[in-house]
Amino acid sequence: MLDLTASALARKIQAGEVSSREAAEAANRRVEEVEDRVNAFITPTPEIALERAGRVDDRARNGGLRPWEGVPLVVKDVLSTKGVRTTCGSKILEDFTPLYDASALANFGEDLVMVGKANMDEFAMGSSTENSAYGPTRNPWDLGRVPGGSSGGSAAAVAAGEGWWGLGTDTGGSVRQPAALCGIVGLKPTYGRVSRRGLIAFGSSLDCIGPMTRDVRDAALLLQAIAGHDPLDSTSASVDVPDYLTDLEGGVSGLRIGVVKELMDERIDAGVREVVGRVVGELEEAGAEVGEASLPHAYYALEAYYIIAPAEISSNLARFDGVRFGLREQADGVHEMYRKTREKGFGDEAKRRIMLGTYALSSGYYDAYYAQAQKVRTRMIRDFREALSRYDVLVSPTAPSVAFEIGAKTDDPLAMYLQDICAVPASLAGIPAISVPGGLSDGLPVGVQLMSDHFTEPMLLRAARSAEQVSDFEFSPRP
Numbered sequence: 108m109l110d111l112t113a114s115a116l117a118r119k120i121q122a123g124e125v126s127s128r129e130a131a132e133a134a135n136r137r138v139e140e141v142e143d144r145v146n147a148f149i150t151p152t153p154e155i156a157l158e159r160a161g162r163v164d165d166r167a168r169n170g171g172l173r174p175w176e177g178v179p180l181v182v183k184d185v186l187s188t189k190g191v192r193t194t195c196g197s198k199i200l201e202d203f204t205p206l207y208d209a210s211a212l213a214n215f216g217e218d219l220v221m222v223g224k225a226n227m228d229e230f231a232m233g234s235s236t237e238n239s240a241y242g243p244t245r246n247p248w249d250l251g252r253v254p255g256g257s258s259g260g261s262a263a264a265v266a267a268g269e270g271w272w273g274l275g276t277d278t279g280g281s282v283r284q285p286a287a288l289c290g291i292v293g294l295k296p297t298y299g300r301v302s303r304r305g306l307i308a309f310g311s312s313l314d315c316i317g318p319m320t321r322d323v324r325d326a327a328l329l330l331q332a333i334a335g336h337d338p339l340d341s342t343s344a345s346v347d348v349p350d351y352l353t354d355l356e357g358g359v360s361g362l363r364i365g366v367v368k369e370l371m372d373e374r375i376d377a378g379v380r381e382v383v384g385r386v387v388g389e390l391e392e393a394g395a396e397v398g399e400a401s402l403p404h405a406y407y408a409l410e411a412y413y414i415i416a417p418a419e420i421s422s423n424l425a426r427f428d429g430v431r432f433g434l435r436e437q438a439d440g441v442h443e444m445y446r447k448t449r450e451k452g453f454g455d456e457a458k459r460r461i462m463l464g465t466y467a468l469s470s471g472y473y474d475a476y477y478a479q480a481q482k483v484r485t486r487m488i489r490d491f492r493e494a495l496s497r498y499d500v501l502v503s504p505t506a507p508s509v510a511f512e513i514g515a516k517t518d519d520p521l522a523m524y525l526q527d528i529c530a531v532p533a534s535l536a537g538i539p540a541i542s543v544p545g546g547l548s549d550g551l552p553v554g555v556q557l558m559s560d561h562f563t564e565p566m567l568l569r570a571a572r573s574a575e576q577v578s579d580f581e582f583s584p585r586p
């Protein structure tokens with residue numbers, strides 16, 4: 108059972124060949140087996156998984172399960188879950204229990220078979236899951252290395268077979284980069300495709316919830332479950348949800364694929380470039396028309412992102428004041444109470460971003476930093492519009508390197524931020540982007556990123572499906 112994709116397991120559950128409860132038991136056993144090494148979860152929820160799986164099985168007897176139901180899911184701890192504590196990887200929310208489920212989970216009803224709440228960088232800030240207040244997650248491919256971040260817990264759990272699929276969030280790469288480093292598929296949908304209600308905000312103009320899965324079919328099925336308009340999120344799009352599975356096997360014949368030259372330069376490790384080049388070559392063999400694409404402002408995307416994202420988080424984190432949510436330190440007077448609570452509750456990276464963001468938004472600096480960054484964002488959007496008028500799909504590496512060693516970048520925030528150079532352009536433009544495993548370099552997985560225009564996920568998934576079929580990679584749980 109552990110080697111099946113989520114879709115294959117779902118079919119067996121529908122057909123009554125396997126029960127959801129058996130699947131939940133298998134996931135729970137696997138969690139017990141590997142968690143002391145991997146640390147993918149902040150809060151495992153084995154009883155919840157069993158109880159809800161039992162209810163799914165009861166309903167399955169009458170038929171009518173929705174196609175994604177009953178398959179144990181890993182949920183990043185930034186998504187609100189009713190009655191289950193949701194920490195965001197932070198001390199400040201150590202005892203916070205939400206009163207409702209994130210809207211993205213609504214299509215699972217009351218019976219979401221949740222294996223647990225996955226580890227993450229604090230408030231989703233980071234690229235290695237080392238910024239968690241609950242200890243780092245380890246990469247199942249090499250326990251001395253990071254799983255990427257910030258959704259490193261979800262990525263590692265899926266790679267280790269502690270659940271068949273997972274949900275992460277992507278503000279500037281946090282679904283795609285950990286997926287790449289752990290050898291799984293990670294999809295950041297179009298901004299607004301999935302409701303953000305109940306997702307604890309990082310960068311509100313960037314945040315997207317996305318599937319982290321064993322293969323592209325699983326990503327399509329999980330997107331089907333979470334996509335849709337939500338009247339309770341004014342930024343969610345009222346665009347019909349297509350069937351993401353019908354065109355999946357259509358292949359790439361005649362598809363125009365552009366390789367982004369600015370994201371294939373010497374900043375990217377040679378071994379990574381080689382894997383991406385090989386996959387693109389195979390896609391050409393399979394009938395795609397391949398050329399070179401250019402996104403000139405991709406060189407400035409990282410700088411713009413690291414102004415806009417901290418600006419938004421400095422504002423979003425203001426709500427954690429010791430009054431309304433989570434931790435409160437006792438003190439004389441309200442200002443002293445705020446100060447002590449935030450001093451104790453936030454980790455170093457949260458404090459760094461609050462300072463950077465507050466600075467960039469303050470009078471006298473706003474025009475020089477925040478307004479400039481927004482202009483770069485507009486240029487980035489125009490670059491994509493131009494490139495996507497010539498190509499259907501753009502391709503690049505997902506990350507500049509394979510998984511690095513734990514501790515290698517913790518003393519150097521800039522080195523950590525540079526992990527995101529390939530991921531942030533799509534985030535700034537709000538377009539969908541997916542990472543699929545393309546092969547190995549030095550024995551570690553390399554992700555290939557595919558990007559396309561707003562709301563063209565069906566085509567993107569079809570291209571990604573072909574990419575995974577031509578790639579040199581087969582999923583199997585580790586360690």
Ligand code: GLN
Pocket residue numbers: 231232233234256257276277278279280281282309416527
């Ligand atoms: N690594 C990026 C950051 O630290 C992206 C994080 C994310 O997408 N949540 O901001």
